Amino acid sequence: MNVISFFEKNGMITSFLIIAIIMLIAEQISTRLLHKKIPGSAIAILLGLLLAYYGGMITGGEKGIADLPLFSGFKLVGGSMFRDFCIVSTALGVSFPVMIQAGKAGIISLALGLVVSFVVGICVGLAFGYQDAESLATIGAGTLTFIVGPVTGSALGASSDVIALSVATGVVKAIVVTVFTPLVATKIKLDNPHAAMVFGGLMGTTSGVAAGLAATDQKLVPYGALTATFYSGLGCLLCPSVFYLALKALM
């Protein structure tokens, strides 16, 4: 009997067990070693990222640790379907008055988040010697999220290595948001639903916002998700069209 293929066959259940063990280890590190200075959930997410790096190193695949047969269930449990389903389920804790009151700030942060990301990406692209509008727009789009980058790049006909750069930029953004949000949350007053909606709109990367807020305060998750969910879609709309044309006009 092949043990690995047994676990692969029962992939989803196996991943539940492995995640439970990861959570347990993270919780122990948090209470025993760090005296709860960093929450267990933040450490668990960090452990997850380390596993992802390790998995990528061994297999050379794109799905982190999920490319190992033993961890294949992570593709499903850690995929966008489960993630979005869980985010939606947190909505019952949402307060409508708070949401409506923060609506205006949320929309402003969304617009600003899209524009600022694109501009920052272009500035960095220029600093690294890229001159053509197509490459710059693709890198700018990748600075929005790792979904917007390749969508924009293929729409504008950018080269495949520039598209790879844009995806990598989006992934770095998601990871940096994940790791640093719980650490800077108090400094940037990210401790209320209003700020969480602004945060979701500014950052936009659903993976990063979801994980960063989860590690900070789970109650804030639905508010951040509410604005972030519009970000990638709007980015895919604006980057290859309005933003690209504006960039071309300026060059």
Next chain:
Amino acid sequence: MLIYGLGLLAFSYLAGQLFGDVLGEMIGVQANVGGVGFAMLLLVLLHNYFQKKQWVKAQFDDGIGFWSNMYIPVIVAMSASQNALLAFNNGILPIVAGTLIVIIGFALVPLISSIKTTTHS
């Protein structure tokens, strides 16, 4: 019944995501626009309606609550299946751009949330 709560959650999720997909197609982008947001609104509205009708009976909310408690484990699984290698093996540009925008974003959070709070209150 627990499954009714779960069913409501599933309905809201599917309807919201479908709407987000259709909206994305309508404005001509290859992405979902606001699907999760619409699903969340739908769930809250339907749940309120169900409560008024007194259809929310024992264990109904457990079918939804279970999944909100599964949130962090799912996020752990998500981070473990990220393409983390790609992020660090593509030279310096992605690291510079990806970090810079997050620093700027963090700086903007208190700025924008404070402006709006004062004008509202």
